[in-house]
Amino acid sequence: MAILKIARMGHPVLHQVAENVDDPTDVEIAVLVEDMLETLDDAGGIGLAAPQVHVSKRVIIFFVPQGRESEDEEDMPTDLTIMVNPIIEPLSDETNLDWEACLSVPGLMGAVERFSHIKYSWTSLEGKLEEREAKGFHARAVQHECDHLDGKLYPMRMTDFTTFGFVEETNRNIALMRKGHGREIDDHVMEEAQ
Numbered sequence: 295m296a297i298l299k300i301a302r303m304g305h306p307v308l309h310q311v312a313e314n315v316d317d318p319t320d321v322e323i324a325v326l327v328e329d330m331l332e333t334l335d336d337a338g339g340i341g342l343a344a345p346q347v348h349v350s351k352r353v354i355i356f357f358v359p360q361g362r363e364s365e366d367e368e369d370m371p372t373d374l375t376i377m378v379n380p381i382i383e384p385l386s387d388e389t390n391l392d393w394e395a396c397l398s399v400p401g402l403m404g405a406v407e408r409f410s411h412i413k414y415s416w417t418s419l420e421g422k423l424e425e426r427e428a429k430g431f432h433a434r435a436v437q438h439e440c441d442h443l444d445g446k447l448y449p450m451r452m453t454d455f456t457t458f459g460f461v462e463e464t465n466r467n468i469a470l471m472r473k474g475h476g477r478e479i480d481d482h483v484m485e486e487a488q
């Protein structure tokens with residue numbers, strides 16, 4: 295086991311389309327996942343994709359902590375999930391705008407439009423095909439992580455760069471907004487990175 299170095303925005307590995315994993319049960323993938331788990335635990339985020347640790351393969355780990363989900367019953371906290379070769383399918387055209395942060399873009403956050411309701415499937419480390427539906431924050435986290443496998447970071451999805459800023463400045467603005475002053479955008483403070 296090892297804590298791996300996290301690639302930051304600007305490193306070319308973050309902008310490649312990652313390779314499909316031919317054999318998800320390969321011990322090489324199990325070792326990679328062990329190292330990713332240790333790295334995520336050390337970095338304190340909620341999700342990590344293999345390209346973020348300089349491995350251009352379609353592997354993701356993530357979880358949705360208690361308290362981040364919305365009231366929608368399909369936006370649920372989720373235990374740690376290990377996904378190989380994940381695929382997303384939007385289940386409606388509806389989108390929503392909310393804050394994101396990323397371990398590869400440290401110190402910054404921005405508002406990104408994402409599909410509100412998705413289905414996603416993946417292969418487990420045991421080689422089993424799994425599938426889930428997700429809404430809200432859960433759906434957002436999966437879309438953010440899967441973007442890493444296609445060489446996309448969240449700023450590349452942004453349309454309003456006035457929402458792109460340092461976490462401490464932006465959170466201050468959100469606090470002002472709650473008191474009726476700051477800039478109008480959305481509801482909650484971004485604490486976890488992905």
Ligand code: NI
Pocket residue numbers: 395396397398438439442488
């Ligand atoms: Ni990220």
